[in-house]
Amino acid sequence: MDDPRPPAEPQTFAEAADRMRSLAFRSDYVVREIPAPSGLAPDALALAGDVRPEEHGVDSPYGTGRFVLLHDPTGDDAWGGSWRIVCFAQAPLETEIGTDPLLADVAWSWLVDALDSRGARYHSESGTATKTLSKGFGSLADEGDGAQIELRASWSPTSDIAHHVRAWAELVCMLAGLPPGSEEIAVFGPRRSARG
Incomplete structure (x- = not known):
């Protein structure tokens, strides 16, 4: 959502990094710090998140994000x-869901809804949703047969970075079929093989 006010600095980078590292997430979503891409900015911090990963460090067959x-x-x-925030989220889908012509629009709306519900203010958003x-x-x-949804997005934050990280985590879980409030619900297996 476009904010007519000039962007406010969320905090110093060191404070933002400490805040990101201190966040706790739902028990079925595992987040770890990974090497940040180089050359994009003087300061960068990257996180990887996986829904119910089977092995540490391996992308989850349920859903994954950066x-x-x-x-x-x-x-x-x-x-x-x-x-600037850059995020990625992907999840496997049942083939019937993957053929839905509105799927990409729904994935983008889930990102916007997650940001709004967490109070994450931003401007200059852009991205793609690919099925x-x-x-x-x-x-x-x-x-x-299989299907997959992938969302790549970026935006400029104007509020506490923690709100943006939590919105990203909510998005990845939503794409994996775990909406807010579904913590600890049993999942019997991935919706399809996690072939990319």
Whole structure:
């Protein structure tokens, strides 16, 4: 959502990084710090999140995401300030859901809803939502048909970074079929194989 007010600095990068590292998440969503991409900004911190991962450090078959906080104290015209968030979220889907023509629109609306519900204020948002359908052949024929939704987005935050991180976590869980309030609900298996 566009905010007509000039962006306010959320806090110093060190404070934002400490805040991100101190956050707790729902028990079925595991978040860890990963190396941040280099060359995008003088300061960067990246997180990876996985819904019910089977092995530490391996993308979950239920849903996975990345969150990168970028900071350039001199500001960036394209960002409209000195802060930028880049996020990624993906989850496997049942093939029937993957063919829904509104799926990409729904995925984007879930991001906007998550940001709004967490009080995460922002401007200069952009992104893509991609749905992929796949069919296995030859030695992969046994994997059958599959679908996946992937959302890549970026925006410039104007409020506490913690609100943005929590919104990203909520988005990844939503894409994986775990809406807010569904903590500790049993899941019997991924909705399809996690082939990308």
